[in-house]
Amino acid sequence: SSELTQDPAVSVALGQTVRITCQGDSLRSYYASWYQQKPGQAPVLVIYGKNNRPSGIPDRFSGSSSGNTASLTITGAQAEDEADYYCNSRDSSGSWVFGGGTKLTVL
């Protein structure tokens, strides 16, 4: 199986840009997807594929990838972006795996 590693916590000043990263060997072969989860709620897909946003996701969310690292960037973070963010990808066995999650605080 594969592991995806995320920083446990990241903070950003209101209106500034923040990057949340996800590292793992499987990311050399598969794109990551990113999920936002607010307390007491189900996760929501915010980025998938190379850099795609589902309908309704603000364009301040973007994704990128290089080597074994995938990144979620929020350009101009808003108070409502404060949440947990999880990356997700396939592993070598064909299963899916989630990163440990990053708690984003907007100051």
Added chain:
Amino acid sequence: QVQVVQSGAEVKKPGASVKISCKASGYTFTSYYMHLVRQAPGQGLEWMGIISPSDGSTSYTQKFQGRVTMTRDTSTNTVYMELNSLTSEDTAVYYCGRSWSDYVGYWGQGTLVTVSS
């Protein structure tokens, strides 16, 4: 619109089994896989398995092999997940999520399973 509605909270004793349901609507049930993901209290998301509603084929992560079974009923557009030999470590919110390409695009509201003596 796409909806996945899960069954209600469960309280089980150690060693028991639990079966939760995920009823899909708003799309062709047999055209999209259904994922199973859980989240222990204060912890991250953990992918458990997937089922093809079309033919019933399944794939589970190794950690749950032999203990989890996903099935489906195409007459009611419902996926079921059964987890056996419960321990306190299985206390978690269990989510069903409909696939969207290679991703979990639509999530159910979650089902809290509490394992306690």
